[in-house]
Amino acid sequence: MQTVKAFAKLSSRVTDAILDLPPITDEYVTFDANIGPEHVPAYNEALDSARKMKICMERRGHATTDDLRKLMATLQTLQQFVVSPVLAENGAAKTVEDPDLIEQASRSGTGSLIALKDTICKLNSEGIDNILVAVCHVSPMKIAQAYLKRESPGVGNIIMYTGSLNLNKRQDAKEAFITGDKVVMLMSIEAGGTGLHLVDDPCTRPSAVVFWGSRPFSPMQIIQTKKRVHRIGQKFPVRVIHLIADGSVDASINFIHGDKLTLARAVIDNDTEKMEQSGGMWRTSGRIVDQCKFLTVDGQFATADMDEADVLQAVAMANEKGKTDDKEEEYEDEDEDEDEEPYEEGEEEGEEGGEEEGEEQGEASGLLSQAASMVGPSHLPEL
Numbered sequence: 290m291q292t293v294k295a296f297a298k299l300s301s302r303v304t305d306a307i308l309d310l311p312p313i314t315d316e317y318v319t320f321d322a323n324i325g326p327e328h329v330p331a332y333n334e335a336l337d338s339a340r341k342m343k344i345c346m347e348r349r350g351h352a353t354t355d356d357l358r359k360l361m362a363t364l365q366t367l368q369q370f371v372v373s374p375v376l377a378e379n380g381a382a383k384t385v386e387d388p389d390l391i392e393q394a395s396r397s398g399t400g401s402l403i404a405l406k407d408t409i410c411k412l413n414s415e416g417i418d419n420i421l422v423a424v425c426h427v428s429p430m431k432i433a434q435a436y437l438k439r440e441s442p443g444v445g446n447i448i449m450y451t452g453s454l455n456l457n458k459r460q461d462a463k464e465a466f467i468t469g470d471k472v473v474m475l476m477s478i479e480a481g482g483t484g485l486h487l488v489d490d491p492c493t494r495p496s497a498v499v500f501w502g503s504r505p506f507s508p509m510q511i512i513q514t515k516k517r518v519h520r521i522g523q524k525f526p527v528r529v530i531h532l533i534a535d536g537s538v539d540a541s542i543n544f545i546h547g548d549k550l551t552l553a554r555a556v557i558d559n560d561t562e563k564m565e566q567s568g569g570m571w572r573t574s575g576r577i578v579d580q581c582k583f584l585t586v587d588g589q590f591a592t593a594d595m596d597e598a599d600v601l602q603a604v605a606m607a608n609e610k611g612k613t614d615d616k617e618e619e620y621e622d623e624d625e626d627e628d629e630e631p632y633e634e635g636e637e638e639g640e641e642g643g644e645e646e647g648e649e650q651g652e653a654s655g656l657l658s659q660a661a662s663m664v665g666p667s668h669l670p671e672l
Contacts, residue, residue, distance in 0.1 A: 308521060311524065311525055311526045313519045314526070314527075315529045317533060318408065319535050320404035320532060320534055321400040322400050322401075322536075323399050324399060328377075329588055329608075331370075331377075332584050333584055333604060335363055335366050336578070336581055339578045340579070342360045343360065368503040368537070368538050368539065369428075372397075372401050372502055372503075373394035373399055373402070373429075374397060376428055384428050384432075385431060391431050395435035402433065404532050406437060409422075409444050409473060412497050413443070413444060417497045418445065419469070419472050419474075419495070419497075420497050421518060422476065422499045423515075425477075425479070425504070429502035430449060430475040445471025446472045446473070447473045447475065450466075451476075462474065463487065466487055468489065474487075476517075481517065482510055486520065488523045492524040495526070496527060498514065498517070504533070504543060515527070535590060535592075536582030536590025536591060538581055540580070541581050545577060548571055548574050551571045551573075552571040555571065584604070
């Protein structure tokens with residue numbers, strides 16, 4: 290605590306009050322996961338694997354860079370499941386380059402995609418037509434773009450702002466957002482979270498920011514990103530909406546944000562009230578993986594009052610029953626084939642007589658091998 294107070298004496302910054310900016314409000318909106326029941330076992334298996342990795346690191350008392358990469362990759366996979374199981378099972382690198390997979394992922398019907406659409410439509414109905422959707426990764430952005438264009442074309446022009454754009458195209462995207470009558474900008478936080486000015490001069494219309502898809506580990510990225518539309522020249526109140534499913538990785542990260550912001554306020558604003566209430570400690574939340582919840586049989590996150598062992602047992606029983614039902618259907622199909630009378634010589638097979646080969650069923654290709662080079666050892670304390 291004494292160290293924090295010493296730093297606070299040396300820090301100063303320009304506040305919103307000094308800049309005479311309009312108010313900015315944060316709203317946290319929850320939604321049901323609505324992940325397909327057939328994907329529940331894979332999600333729970335990935336979460337269980339993440340917890341075991343964390344336990345192993347704690348027992349050893351240290352973690353290698355490879356350990357941390359694997360754990361972070363698994364956490365990212367869990368985030369991808371919430372957007373679309375297709376993304377999680379195929380990986381970001383493969384999905385983002387395949388238009389068919391993007392289209393397939395956009396039809397997953399997850400609660401995350403539905404919540405995004407409903408939020409944008411609600412903002413439109415309230416007279417806010419310029420909406421910035423901030424996302425950590427490009428693959429969810431492409432999935433959201435395909436989903437919104439198909440399911441809700443009335444939201445207006447949907448544009449992308451990513452790190453792959455050259456300077457001219459970035460400027461074009463910026464101008465399209467500022468001057469367009471009705472625009473949704475899907476923006477990569479890494480590409481546009483700092484240094485981007487998205488306020489028209491003069492400012493003639495309100496804007497809103499929606500955080501969706503996957504939450505950054507640093508709350509400062511959240512603060513910097515929402516300031517893209519809350520800056521000098523802004524004349525309207527700014528609404529910031531955070532779409533977070535209770536029990537998800539993003540919800541767990543949000544708890545960690547609270548701890549980090551407590552420390553930041555103490556150092557930057559000399560506001561030590563919250564730290565003093567916790568005995569001078571700024572870290573009060575547990576590890577991210579410990580706060581994540583398993584999925585229930587119906588594809589929703591378990592609530593705090595549910596016993597995890599009961600949840601996993603119910604999922605296992607449902608999964609086993611599904612396999613049994615599939616086998617029985619196979620046996621029935623074989624029996625029907627045996628009962629069919631053979632065609633007489635020279636008789637042509639009718640339209641219903643020969644069935645086409647069934648669609649290929651691709652299995653999930655490893656949940657622990659995606660996005661391996663995300664972080665370094667500094668993230669261990671919060672995992």
